Amino acid sequence: MKKQSALTAILKAKSLTLTVAAAVVILFFYIMNREFLSGNSIRSIMNAMSLSGMLAVGISILLIGGEIDLATGAEAMFGGVVCAAALAAGMPIPVAIIAAILFGAVAGLINAFFVNVLNIMSFIVTIGMSSIYTGLAYYLTNAKGINVSGAFLKLGTTALFGIIPTPFIVMAVFLVIYAFILRYTDIGRAVYMIGGNRAAARLTGVNPKRVTTIVFVNNGVIAAIGGVLLTARMHVANPGAAASGALDAIAASVLGGVSFAGGAGGMGGCFIGLLLLNAFINGLMAVNLPTYFQLVAQGALLIIALSVEYFNARGRQKRVAAEARELMKK
């Protein structure tokens, strides 16, 4: 059996346009302001990518499996609060981190329970959970946040070669590991199958509830680790942090070709989506666009990028069809 030709593979690669777009965005802002590619600026892009990147890894997998977690930002924030509270109570750093991870796992289990057992849509459940974590965090911290200090801060403030921040490295490692898991393990494949067709997957021996539980717990844990890193970087666990975390992560994932309907996407696209979004936001700051317009531009980017992708996909289909016609005539 012959494999698909390299040409069709490239034509089919959804992320090609996005890679080009990311390159164009970076080049554009570099021309506008040479400072855009300075060490400081690159570090700040990487820092920004680290939290939304962690969240996007978990969210992408959930989306591929046909679920969503709108509480992922709140779970990250609350994970940070748990960690900071444990440190404040005098617990050693590893114990505090494990406490945060445990919180993340429990949060995932709670989501999975409502989705699997009570059959409530994850969209609704997680809107509710997000509100609960945020409210609880404000209450528990007296709305002030919990400061952290000492060796713990190294997790968030050190950088490899003085330029690549530790949180970014952690995020990149997660991204690569999950790229492998999605591609080369049975559970990774099962995620695609339940997202593509839950009923058919079940009738072929996949246990959709088990897989759903795993992806929710996985997402909670990743979010909590992201929250720990954010807390270390900010020197404080703040109940107002990561408020837009879920939406930013979803935007990056979908921008990177992860299907909102489930069953399609991957870590490579997810990374390019992240890069494009964060380079763009930082670029807007580099050209001194007022903050409010940054939000406008950010929203416009998402919508324009997805519209372009739509037209590209249509163009590709037409090209392939025309090619086929040519072949027929020969």
Added chain:
Amino acid sequence: MEHQLLIQGLSKSFPGVKALDDVFIKAEGGRVTALMGENGAGKSTLLKILAGDIEADEGSFSIDGQAQTYKTPLGAISAGVSVIYQERQLMPSLSVMENIFAGKLPKNRLGMIDYSRLRQDTEDIIAKFGLAIDPRASVGSLSIAYQQMVEIMKAYRRDSLVIAFDEPTASLAEAEISILFGLIERLREAGKIILYVSHRMSEIFQTTDDVIVLKDGKNAGAFMTSAVSETELIRAMVGRDIGNTYAGLDRNTELGAELLTVRDLETDKLQRVSFSMRQGEIIGFAGLVGAGRTELARAIFAADGIKGGEIIFGGEPVRFRSPKDAINAGIALCPEDRKEQGLVLSHSITKNISIPVLDKLLKARFLQTAEEEKLADEAVRKYDIRTPSVDKRVVELSGGNQQKVILGRWTNEKMNTKLLILDEPTKGIDVGTKAEIYQRICDFAKAGIGVIFISSELTEVINIADTIYVMRSGKITGKLSRGEATEESVLALAMKADG
């Protein structure tokens, strides 16, 4: 003069295939014109072009001499063309009358919907067709057969001149089919141009006046139904004689040990169902749609819960908790609805085949993709799946090839299937592929696999199965052996009144 639909030089290509190639079709008003051909012959493409769903690459068509150039479904409707697909195009939560008049609801002077007139107009149409349907009933609450009738009435209401049916009987039971034929008869009397796509020979001879055969997207013959034989039609469709489909089967003659015993099985839909079968045996389940056959299959496979009774498989009582348990024990199900229940359409042939054996393809926790692909390659070779590559997404395959992908999934070397449950395996599949699947079923039996064969097509059940069970309203109402079962005897059991 009678109405006339004339299609000339119609061509349409898709990536990798020329679906229609210079097709010529002439259909006249007051006659039913059958469109026949194997899957992939181009019938569906033709209907989609007629319906304005897709555009032709070349060619023209005209109605009563007037050239048609529409390119949208709305354009097709205003040109007087209605296509009634297998998948209903209705709004299930709305009422019958709202569906029939969708897009043209009668309004009163205030611009509000005039419900009393709507109801009156709908009742008029229902009466014209001699049916008994409440105009206010929601469409979703109707049986599939009645939903189809609503669609026909909708086409009639639109004053469509051309009405095309895409395998209208595929999901209807025998009794419902005769009502459908009554409706088509009315449309014929009204002088409509009727196109009728079906794989069922008996229907073609029963209802149509002309037959147009397509093969590989080209015209392969046009006949008057009254002047053509079944053999001639099949020859035109497949380009060769396939003789008597059933007589040539290489059957299994040796039954093995007891394989499956079901005793007093009860579910929401089943009442005290009992039967048993042996290795290498093919047992058929016949009955009307909704008789409980699919429910029985799903209960054995643990896709749905059971309330009572006993299942003994391979000599031991079993209580599967999920389809996965059933699969591990050696049971496989090819569900009736391939697209919704059987396949992950947006993924490749390879990935669809490997789902149940993913855990067997692991080495040091990683999937052996080369080995996975080998499974797919083998299935493609063994079942002659027509595809340029195992990477092709199954959504792009024809129905017959999709079914073969499912068979390939359950019968590869990594599987240990002892019982294969086939729920309507030939539904919507062309004659040539059907014959292939019949032989496969016999091959499975020869290999000692027990086969449960559920079908609404009477001829195939009574000719393939060794033993035929007839079901009605969740109960088994009869057991016949091949040879003693006739279409009449099975139908009588399927429709037997309570008592």
